[in-house]
Amino acid sequence: MSRSHTQTCPIAGALNIIGDHWTLLIVREAFYGATRFGEFRKNTGIAKNLLASRLNTLVSEGVFKRTIFADRGTTHAYALTDKGRALQTVMIAIAQWGNTHVYGKGTEPILLIDRTTGEPLNELQIHDVKGDPIDEKNIAFAPGPGASNAVHIRLAEAAAHLAETNRKTKPADMYRK
Numbered sequence: 001m002s003r004s005h006t007q008t009c010p011i012a013g014a015l016n017i018i019g020d021h022w023t024l025l026i027v028r029e030a031f032y033g034a035t036r037f038g039e040f041r042k043n044t045g046i047a048k049n050l051l052a053s054r055l056n057t058l059v060s061e062g063v064f065k066r067t068i069f070a071d072r073g074t075t076h077a078y079a080l081t082d083k084g085r086a087l088q089t090v091m092i093a094i095a096q097w098g099n100t101h102v103y104g105k106g107t108e109p110i111l112l113i114d115r116t117t118g119e120p121l122n123e124l125q126i127h128d129v130k131g132d133p134i135d136e137k138n139i140a141f142a143p144g145p146g147a148s149n150a151v152h153i154r155l156a157e158a159a160a161h162l163a164e165t166n167r168k169t170k171p172a173d174m175y176r177k
Contacts, residue, residue: 008148017061018087022046023054024094027080027087030064035077063087093124 005012005019018024025044034040041051055078058064063084069077080087092112099108100123112121128134140159143152 008146008151017057017063018090020054022050023058024091026051026054026058027063027084028091030078030080030084031088031091035079036069037076037078040078058084089124092121096121096123 004016018027022044025046026040029040029043032043034043037051037055040046040055041048044051046054055064055066059066059078061083062081064078065081066076066078069075095110095112099110099112103109113119114121126134126136126139141155143155147155
């Protein structure tokens with residue numbers, strides 16, 4: 001993969017692990033049930049050297065677990081770990097976005113359905129701590145406990161910009177250290 005992002009940001013950090021255009025296809029295949037190098041290669045079309053590199057990254061980052069598959073010890077199987085299975089919501093969000101914004105209604109290449117009922121899934125929606133849906137306009141980014149000074153400054157700038165365009169936004173000072 002290319003250089004790593006260095007920002008203190010959960011999006012940048014996640015992109016360092018899953019951000020190239022092959023890795024999520026490999027993860028997709030694991031959700032489809034692929035476990036072997038050849039299956040990942042056949043179903044994605046990725047070159048052997050790139051696949052080996054991406055699988056090594058996914059294993060070293062704890063997204064996949066590699067186990068010896070054959071007695072000879074030369075063939076491996078790959079499985080999603082808890083960390084890898086936690087990507088399911090991300091994968092569903094990307095698939096829903098792709099179906100809606102790339103393909104359009106009536107031409108979706110893959111439908112997401114409830115395995116037990118066969119019914120289509122609802123669009124993913126963000127909920128507040130009480131479980132109530134929250135409007136995207138009411139979602140804000142705030143510095144977390146691991147935020148760098150640069151993150152505090154950037155989020156204060158973003159809040160100031162939003163305050164200029166929408167007077168209902170909270171003051172930028174809430175984002176400063």
